[in-house]
Amino acid sequence: MQLDAKIPAGPIAQKWDNRRFEYNLVNPANRRKYTVLVIGTGLAGASAAATLGELGYNVKIFCLQDSPRRAHSIAAQGGINAAKNYQNDGDSVFRLFHDTIKGGDFRSREANVYRLAQLSNLIIDQCVAQGIPFAREYGGTLANRSFGGAQVSRTFYARGQTGQQLLLGAYSSLMRQVALGTVSLFPRRELMDVIVEEGRASGIICRNLINGQLESYNGHSVVLATGGYGNVFHLSTNAMASNVSAGWRAYKRGAGLANPCFVQIHPTCIPISGTHQSKLTLMSESLRNDGRVWVPKQAGDTRDPAKIPENERDYYLERKYPSFGNLVPRDIASRGAKEVCDQQRGVSETGQAVYLDFQDAIQRDGLNTIRYKYGNLFQMYQKITADNPETHPMKIYPAVHYTMGGLWVDYNLMTTIPGLFAIGEVNYSDHGANRLGASALMQGLADGYFVLPYSMGDYLATMGPVALSDTNQPLFKEATESIDNQTALLLKNNNSKKKGLQTVEHYHRKLGKTLWDHCGISRNKEGLQTALASIPEIRAEFWDNCLVPGTGLEFNQSLEKACRVADYLEFSEIMVQDALQREESCGCHLREESMSVDNEAQRDDKNFSHVTVWFHNGKEKTATTKREPLEFELSKPSTRNYK
Amino acid sequence: MPEKKISLILKIWRQKNPDQQGKLVTYELSDISSSMSFLEMLDLLNEQLTIKAEEPVAFDNDCREGICGKCGAMVNGTPHGPERETTLCQLHMRHFKDGDTIYIEPFRSVAFPLIKDLVIDRSALDTVIMAGGYISVNAGSAVEANTHPVGRDVAEQAMDSAACIGCGACVAACPNASAMLFTGAKITQLALLPQGQPERKKRAASMVKTMDKLGFGGCTNIGECEKACPKNISITNIARLNHEYMRTILLADEK
Ligand SMILES: Cc1cc2nc3c(=O)[nH]c(=O)nc-3n(C[C@H](O)[C@H](O)[C@H](O)COP(=O)(O)OP(=O)(O)OC[C@H]3O[C@@H](n4cnc5c(N)ncnc54)[C@H](O)[C@@H]3O)c2cc1C
Numbered sequence: 014m015q016l017d018a019k020i021p022a023g024p025i026a027q028k029w030d031n032r033r034f035e036y037n038l039v040n041p042a043n044r045r046k047y048t049v050l051v052i053g054t055g056l057a058g059a060s061a062a063a064t065l066g067e068l069g070y071n072v073k074i075f076c077l078q079d080s081p082r083r084a085h086s087i088a089a090q091g092g093i094n095a096a097k098n099y100q101n102d103g104d105s106v107f108r109l110f111h112d113t114i115k116g117g118d119f120r121s122r123e124a125n126v127y128r129l130a131q132l133s134n135l136i137i138d139q140c141v142a143q144g145i146p147f148a149r150e151y152g153g154t155l156a157n158r159s160f161g162g163a164q165v166s167r168t169f170y171a172r173g174q175t176g177q178q179l180l181l182g183a184y185s186s187l188m189r190q191v192a193l194g195t196v197s198l199f200p201r202r203e204l205m206d207v208i209v210e211e212g213r214a215s216g217i218i219c220r221n222l223i224n225g226q227l228e229s230y231n232g233h234s235v236v237l238a239t240g241g242y243g244n245v246f247h248l249s250t251n252a253m254a255s256n257v258s259a260g261w262r263a264y265k266r267g268a269g270l271a272n273p274c275f276v277q278i279h280p281t282c283i284p285i286s287g288t289h290q291s292k293l294t295l296m297s298e299s300l301r302n303d304g305r306v307w308v309p310k311q312a313g314d315t316r317d318p319a320k321i322p323e324n325e326r327d328y329y330l331e332r333k334y335p336s337f338g339n340l341v342p343r344d345i346a347s348r349g350a351k352e353v354c355d356q357q358r359g360v361s362e363t364g365q366a367v368y369l370d371f372q373d374a375i376q377r378d379g380l381n382t383i384r385y386k387y388g389n390l391f392q393m394y395q396k397i398t399a400d401n402p403e404t405h406p407m408k409i410y411p412a413v414h415y416t417m418g419g420l421w422v423d424y425n426l427m428t429t430i431p432g433l434f435a436i437g438e439v440n441y442s443d444h445g446a447n448r449l450g451a452s453a454l455m456q457g458l459a460d461g462y463f464v465l466p467y468s469m470g471d472y473l474a475t476m477g478p479v480a481l482s483d484t485n486q487p488l489f490k491e492a493t494e495s496i497d498n499q500t501a502l503l504l505k506n507n508n509s510k511k512k513g514l515q516t517v518e519h520y521h522r523k524l525g526k527t528l529w530d531h532c533g534i535s536r537n538k539e540g541l542q543t544a545l546a547s548i549p550e551i552r553a554e555f556w557d558n559c560l561v562p563g564t565g566l567e568f569n570q571s572l573e574k575a576c577r578v579a580d581y582l583e584f585s586e587i588m589v590q591d592a593l594q595r596e597e598s599c600g601c602h603l604r605e606e607s608m609s610v611d612n613e614a615q616r617d618d619k620n621f622s623h624v625t626v627w628f629h630n631g632k633e634k635t636a637t638t639k640r641e642p643l644e645f646e647l648s649k650p651s652t653r654n655y656k
Numbered sequence: 657m658p659e660k661k662i663s664l665i666l667k668i669w670r671q672k673n674p675d676q677q678g679k680l681v682t683y684e685l686s687d688i689s690s691s692m693s694f695l696e697m698l699d700l701l702n703e704q705l706t707i708k709a710e711e712p713v714a715f716d717n718d719c720r721e722g723i724c725g726k727c728g729a730m731v732n733g734t735p736h737g738p739e740r741e742t743t744l745c746q747l748h749m750r751h752f753k754d755g756d757t758i759y760i761e762p763f764r765s766v767a768f769p770l771i772k773d774l775v776i777d778r779s780a781l782d783t784v785i786m787a788g789g790y791i792s793v794n795a796g797s798a799v800e801a802n803t804h805p806v807g808r809d810v811a812e813q814a815m816d817s818a819a820c821i822g823c824g825a826c827v828a829a830c831p832n833a834s835a836m837l838f839t840g841a842k843i844t845q846l847a848l849l850p851q852g853q854p855e856r857k858k859r860a861a862s863m864v865k866t867m868d869k870l871g872f873g874g875c876t877n878i879g880e881c882e883k884a885c886p887k888n889i890s891i892t893n894i895a896r897l898n899h900e901y902m903r904t905i906l907l908a909d910e911k
């Protein structure tokens with residue numbers, strides 16, 4: 014079965030214009046009659062809620078954190094892309110489109126990516142108008158830096174805190190609407206279920222994280238902006254609260270889940286230092302502008318890096334990919350690091366690290382210039398490792414970072430459940446099998462400021478001002494009861510004398526290791542099958558032996574975490590099945606069985622030029638898949654060549 | 657740096673909810689690796705408490721990278737602990753010695769009611785932003801981004817202020833529980849930039865008024881806020897706040 018992406022007619026450059034003209038509009042005076050529930054206050058959710066509020070809709074917005082400003086987007090470091098061509102270096106909307114499609118290894122939808130490139134410039138205008146202090150040239154114009162997978166300089170940045178500044182911009186617009194009364198804010202709430210009434214999303218159930226109470230909310234539509242699921246691997250660069258639950262609960266209510274195996278592993282993170290590790294810290298990709306990646310040529314060379322002469326170093330990315338060098342896309346850089354570590358040429362005590370060296374850049378540009386560009390990243394690195402990157406090369410290793418997979422959405426950003434929209438990282442839309450650096454922020458804000466507010470209007474106008482769902486009706490009651498039952502099951506070992514009980518963390522670690530070993534940087538059939546056999550075992554153990562202290566009617570962080578891990582233990586199975594059925598290498602998804610003669614990833618366009626979308630068929634039933642075929646009119650699927 | 661293992665005596669504020677009395681509870685924790693972060697040390701304690709079927713210590717955190725502003729506690733009386741320019745999540749155990757006793761308590765302020773253990777409610781800071789910490793520009797109405805040049809030094813200065821993570825350490829450190837550093841940072845950022853000019857007066861007046869209403873104290877130039885700030889926000893932001901506030905009064909009828 015195939016899915017209809019509802020791509021507008023016409024030449025690609027006019028598709029979005031055409032669609033906007035086709036959209037029905039809601040009369041400004043009627044907008045306040047519509048309630049929109051937005052879950053998530055990251056770049057996507059905050060920008061969408063603020064904009065819907067500005068338009069006059071009645072918006073309710075929910076987030077896990079105590080303040081919307083703390084959503085995970087705050088941690089984005091490097092920058093945001095736009096096709097402004099301020100550097101006069103040959104950039105254009107078409108080039109940004111083309112780089113993004115190519116970077117995604119021809120597994121994304123052309124029409125969406127083109128729209129994203131078109132909207133990119135408006136985002137920068139909007140953000141500057143909000144007072145975001147982007148980096149500037151001496152003459153006062155906006156500065157740019159380069160990012161992986163591009164040969165033009167199109168990335169806008171605010172030191173190493175671009176995500177923070179963009180989010181605070183969106184947050185300030187959001188808070189302005191809260192003050193104006195168009196948006197109501199519900200912090201410390203966790204989405205537990207989506208209510209679908211007569212085929213339309215019409216409400217949600219949330220847990221109030223302060224007192225544990227389950228609360229029902231009704232709306233004319235629901236927007237999930239709940240971010241990515243990288244934490245299924247236990248260790249990732251994501252914030253601790255990032256999770257799969259909202260998307261997974263929507264999936265269980267009928268939303269299709271697209272390409273869940275597409276998980277980006279970022280090449281430059283601080284390596285694991287011990288078993289206590291709770292998260293991994295990203296060192297921004299922008300560092301690869303000036304840092305050179307290398308390992309010793311000789312396996313087992315444990316000399317101090319400064320003592321290793323130039324001719325005994327292997328700058329393997331520059332050697333293998335002379336035209337892109339250290340700026341190859343992330344998947345290629347990650348694979349490179351794994352390869353040299355597998356050859357026993359990795360550095361540090363664990364052997365699971367490579368050097369990222371700034372000595373040449375410091376010699377060339379002077380310490381002050383390098384400090385200006387990367388000072389805060391150097392500081393963060395030093396705080397964590399107690400090493401100074403100005404004098405010693407950084408040690409880095411790949412870590413799980415971003416999830417390209419997610420809820421399937423059509424061109425209007427609607428999932429397969431009418432009235433349920435998904436924006437930002439939680440959706441699968443623009444990044445194919447690999448996301449280029451600095452394009453998640455662009456996508457989140459494009460979705461929130463400039464796409465969803467239009468497509469939402471059309472959905473609501475077409476539906477008309479129907480009455481809101483009654484939250485006292487059985488649908489809400491049944492959903493609430495089933496969550497209560499789950500809570501009781503999770504708490505059942507509390508006060509039990511049973512032996513061998515374990516913490517939630519224990520099971521999360523165990524799942525994470527299984528996934529990293531078998532569904533990580535490179536994957537093969539045997540490993541994936543091993544993972545598929547272990548996941549149900551870990552899940553069963555979890556439900557038998559997991560110890561969650563406290564009750565369900567109080568502030569209970571162990572229970573919060575247990576609910577999320579319970580969802581990872583189900584979701585991961587679909588993720589691995591997805592990796593197993595995709596018998597090709599593409600982007601981040603390297604299948605060892607699908608390699609070219611020169612040991613590069615080999616795509617199989619004949620059999621896999623499509624999106625795989627998973628559907629839930631009920632408890633204990635196998636999931637089924639549908640496809641969205643991908644057609645490339647403008648860009649010719651070619652073998653990505655960064656040599 | 658080679659890894660070491662240390663043992664510590666922890667005295668942690670435990671309080672089930674705002675209605676019950678809280679108290680310091682002593683825990684002995686060993687096998688703490690020097691490369692752990694402070695929060696990973698608390699994770700270790702919490703896992704051990706959980707296995708003993710005791711309630712783990714509630715504490716807020718999210719990014720663990722020093723940027724979301726969600727973590728924070730008083731460590732031996734200092735917000736975010738002894739290291740300067742460091743959030744609690746970025747504080748590492750290599751800064752403590754074997755056998756040390758560490759007091760861990762929540763940030764305390766009238767404007768920050770306690771929720772549980774080390775978790776507090778800082779929504780008053782959001783309310784201050786709601787009062788004017790924004791530029792009123794609807795999506796779609798912005799001018800082209802390079803229309804107003806902003807000198808690099810001005811942009812950098814604005815960025816210094818914009819770096820605030822809203823953790824509330826400044827309030828916790830201040831004997832008057834003043835939020836002037838937090839508020840001053842936002843007012844400064846927007847006052848420096850051309851985009852912030854149209855609402856400049858209204859913003860300062862409204863944010864200062866709201867701050868007072870929420871129960872934050874005034875500033876008497878003690879400077880503890882600056883010392884406690886993990887992002888090195890300078891006290892000159894308070895001078896700028898005062899200047900901006902005076903402007904709203906002195907130039908009250910200037911349109
Ligand atoms: C360290 C790091 C650096 C990065 N740097 C860059 C960069 O330089 N450039 C770039 O383009 N991209 C970068 N990215 C990627 C980018 O930051 C994210 O993809 C993007 O910010 C996601 O935004 P979002 O709005 O979709 O979700 P998020 O910012 O993750 O927000 C999710 C929101 O949903 C809420 N939520 C989640 N689950 C629930 C639930 N069950 N119930 C209720 N609420 C829920 C959360 O509270 C939060 O408010 C980086 C990512 C990381 C991890």
Ligand code: FES
Nearest residue numbers: 718720725727745
């Ligand atoms: S957890 Fe985000 S600043 Fe510490």
